[in-house]
Amino acid sequence: MTAWDALRAALDSLRANPLRSALTMLGIVIGVAAVIAMVAVGAGARDQVLRQIASLGTNLIMVGQGSIARGGVKLGAGTASSLTEDDALAVLAEIPGVVVTAPSVRWGLQIVAGNQNWGTVLFGITPDYMEARDWDVAMGRGLSDEDVAQANKVVVLGQTVVRNLFGGGDPIGEPVRVFSTPLTIVGVLAEKGQNTQGQDQDDVIFVPLSTAKRNIPGMAKSNPRFIHTMVVKMRDGSDMAEAQAQIRDLLRQRHRLIPGQDDDFWMRDLSEVSATRDASSRALSFLLAAVAAVSLLVGGIGIMNIMLVSVTERTREIGLRLAIGARRRDILVQFLIESTTLSLIGAAVGVALGIGTAMGVAALAGWPTLIRIDSVVLAVAVSGLVGVFFGLYPARRAAQLNPIEALRHE
Amino acid sequence: MASDPAPPAPLIAVRNLTRHYRMGPQTVHALDDVTVTIRRGEFVAVMGPSGSGKSTFMNLLGCLDLPDAGRYRLDGTEVAGLSSDALAAVRNRSIGFVFQSFNLLPRQSAIDNVMLPMVYAGVGHALRLEKALAALESVGLGARAGHRPTQLSGGQQQRVAIARALVNDPLLLLADEPTGALDTATSLEIIGLFQRLNRRGITVVLVTHEPEVARFASRVLQFRDGRLIDDQSRDPEIAA
Ligand SMILES: Nc1ncnc2c1ncn2[C@@H]1O[C@H](COP(=O)(O)OP(=O)(O)OP(=O)(O)O)[C@@H](O)[C@H]1O
Numbered sequence: 001m002t003a004w005d006a007l008r009a010a011l012d013s014l015r016a017n018p019l020r021s022a023l024t025m026l027g028i029v030i031g032v033a034a035v036i037a038m039v040a041v042g043a044g045a046r047d048q049v050l051r052q053i054a055s056l057g058t059n060l061i062m063v064g065q066g067s068i069a070r071g072g073v074k075l076g077a078g079t080a081s082s083l084t085e086d087d088a089l090a091v092l093a094e095i096p097g098v099v100v101t102a103p104s105v106r107w108g109l110q111i112v113a114g115n116q117n118w119g120t121v122l123f124g125i126t127p128d129y130m131e132a133r134d135w136d137v138a139m140g141r142g143l144s145d146e147d148v149a150q151a152n153k154v155v156v157l158g159q160t161v162v163r164n165l166f167g168g169g170d171p172i173g174e175p176v177r178v179f180s181t182p183l184t185i186v187g188v189l190a191e192k193g194q195n196t197q198g199q200d201q202d203d204v205i206f207v208p209l210s211t212a213k214r215n216i217p218g219m220a221k222s223n224p225r226f227i228h229t230m231v232v233k234m235r236d237g238s239d240m241a242e243a244q245a246q247i248r249d250l251l252r253q254r255h256r257l258i259p260g261q262d263d264d265f266w267m268r269d270l271s272e273v274s275a276t277r278d279a280s281s282r283a284l285s286f287l288l289a290a291v292a293a294v295s296l297l298v299g300g301i302g303i304m305n306i307m308l309v310s311v312t313e314r315t316r317e318i319g320l321r322l323a324i325g326a327r328r329r330d331i332l333v334q335f336l337i338e339s340t341t342l343s344l345i346g347a348a349v350g351v352a353l354g355i356g357t358a359m360g361v362a363a364l365a366g367w368p369t370l371i372r373i374d375s376v377v378l379a380v381a382v383s384g385l386v387g388v389f390f391g392l393y394p395a396r397r398a399a400q401l402n403p404i405e406a407l408r409h410e
Numbered sequence: 411m412a413s414d415p416a417p418p419a420p421l422i423a424v425r426n427l428t429r430h431y432r433m434g435p436q437t438v439h440a441l442d443d444v445t446v447t448i449r450r451g452e453f454v455a456v457m458g459p460s461g462s463g464k465s466t467f468m469n470l471l472g473c474l475d476l477p478d479a480g481r482y483r484l485d486g487t488e489v490a491g492l493s494s495d496a497l498a499a500v501r502n503r504s505i506g507f508v509f510q511s512f513n514l515l516p517r518q519s520a521i522d523n524v525m526l527p528m529v530y531a532g533v534g535h536a537l538r539l540e541k542a543l544a545a546l547e548s549v550g551l552g553a554r555a556g557h558r559p560t561q562l563s564g565g566q567q568q569r570v571a572i573a574r575a576l577v578n579d580p581l582l583l584l585a586d587e588p589t590g591a592l593d594t595a596t597s598l599e600i601i602g603l604f605q606r607l608n609r610r611g612i613t614v615v616l617v618t619h620e621p622e623v624a625r626f627a628s629r630v631l632q633f634r635d636g637r638l639i640d641d642q643s644r645d646p647e648i649a650a
């Protein structure tokens with residue numbers, strides 16, 4: 001019996017009970033469709049996150065003042081003003097591979113425009129900061145070196161701030177009261193959207209570092225060069241771990257920390273962010289695998305059940321086939337091909353349904369989805385194996401039948 | 411001294427063939443020490459009361475069952491020594507079966523049913539079609555090739571089954587009560603068909619309860635309680 005003959009026999013027998021065949025496939029259909037749709041949604045979300053991380057830049061190192069000890073944040077062991085603009089200059093000058101260092105201070109506060117006020121976060125920055133964090137200007141201009149040098153009373157607003165203070169209007173040239181001082185709006189930042197933690201990155205305002213220090217209460221009392229953080233941008237392809245080690249050595253030396261003493265600054269790069277994302281997507285994959293396994297198991301048991309019924313119903317046919325010269329192996333193969341055909345047709349319908357669902361989700365809910373070919377191949381292959389595995393017992397029963405008794409079967 | 415040429419080996423040589431079934435404490439001697447030889451070209455009717463062992467005998471001749479004792483040579487080959495796959499090949503190539511209840515696959519057309527033995531003989535598709543059509547024509551059903559069993563009369567269904575039994579050109583046609591489900595007129599048609607096939611050279615062994623069917627055989631074996639009690643050759647009547 002050739003494979004083609006067996007396939008024809010299988011399709012004939014499945015056509016004999018179309019409704020029963022369809023219901024039997026349902027478990028496999030739902031399992032495969034669920035896997036493909038969920039992988040598509042998961043992959044779409046992951047893809048979006050990866051693009052967000054890439055937009056942050058993976059070649060950035062953040063350095064902040066104060067130390068992070070296990071169990072919580074501990075303030076700097078030395079003076080409160082442990083990190084300075086001079087540290088930033090030193091890192092730029094002495095660490096190989098550094099493109100820019102962008103010192104900044106940050107402050108949460110209320111700002112007022114006309115009769116509107118809004119709570120936001122102020123960053124006191126230099127133009128390097130905008131370069132390091134890839135901020136673009138949507139309207140007006142960004143901050144200039146001159147603004148920083150002269151402590152100009154200018155401000156650049158994030159999109160969220162503009163929306164809340166000015167609605168749809170054009171804010172360029174308008175005044176906004178920051179620290180009870182009117183600053184002139186010279187630019188609006190391009191929209192960045194949410195970061196990987198779901199925070200709105202557009203709810204910020206940028207003012208020159210010097211302007212911020214002059215106005216933030218108590219900020220520059222002990223040390224006028226004090227900063228909260230600096231962003232270090234490395235050349236593409238730099239060894240980030242090596243760069244961090246070098247920066248750490250340099251800063252410890254500059255802060256005169258003796259061996260054994262804790263760092264009075266913290267440091268991290270954004271590859272750690274992607275690592276936590278990887279961990280959560282692994283958890284999602286595990287969940288998916290569990291859903292897939294359960295539904296394919298249920299589908300497989302359904303196939304086994306219906307194949308046992310089919311073997312009983314067709315006992316006479318099996319007896320006849322044996323009587324006219326079928327070997328036991330021919331009967332085994334015939335029923336295995338039948339069960340596998342059942343599961344593979346189910347898988348094909350499931351693939352179509354899964355892709356349809358993913359596209360439906362993308363269209364209706366607006367979630368990004370990404371059909372993964374490997375998920376399709378895997379789902380179909382596993383379905384085929386399910387068909388073989390759960391078809392094996394019924395097929396063996398068919399092949400072991402005694403031809404005389406089978407022919408006498410009613 | 412002139413000697414006769416050695417006679418050809420008999421097609422069927424059965425020696426002390428025995429088959430019993432154990433039913434709890436009892437043993438049923440379904441077939442008890444049967445010895446018989448059937449030559450090529452014979453048309454043998456097997457008769458006897460119900461439960462006398464006719465079907466048991468046929469199943470052994472057809473290699474569907476193996477004896478508990480005794481020997482069976484088919485065309486010079488000792489059947490007892492064959493593997494399960496070799497027995498399947500013997501059933502496929504050397505033997506054609508016809509059953510009382512036809513045993514056609516209900517969802518397949520007549521020609522598909524006739525082609526089934528060739529599926530297991532590894533015959534190519536084009537040749538299958540050609541041979542199946544020839545077999546259907548030889549039983550007078552060339553025009554019904556595309557019909558399903560449900561669209562055929564009982565006699566026509568049995569003709570399809572006979573065509574299926576013939577399609578691999580077997581040496582031996584075995585029929586267990588082939589007319590048992592048919593009316594008298596149709597039975598006579600079917601028995602006439604067996605007789606014509608026999609005249610073309612195929613050996614026929616058939617089981618029947620009806621003396622009017624057995625009249626057409628050249629030899630009648632009588633069974634009782636698993637034993638062969640009578641073996642008579644005579645000139646057969648010629649069917650219409
Ligand atoms: N599988 C079996 N298990 C137990 N006993 C059996 C089995 N098959 C046949 N027998 C017994 O063997 C004996 C012969 O049976 P067999 O079927 O050969 O009779 P038969 O001559 O064909 O009868 P009938 O004319 O009714 O078909 C019977 O007594 C039957 O009960």
Ligand SMILES: [Mg+2]
Pocket residue numbers: 464465466586
């Ligand atoms: Mg019988």
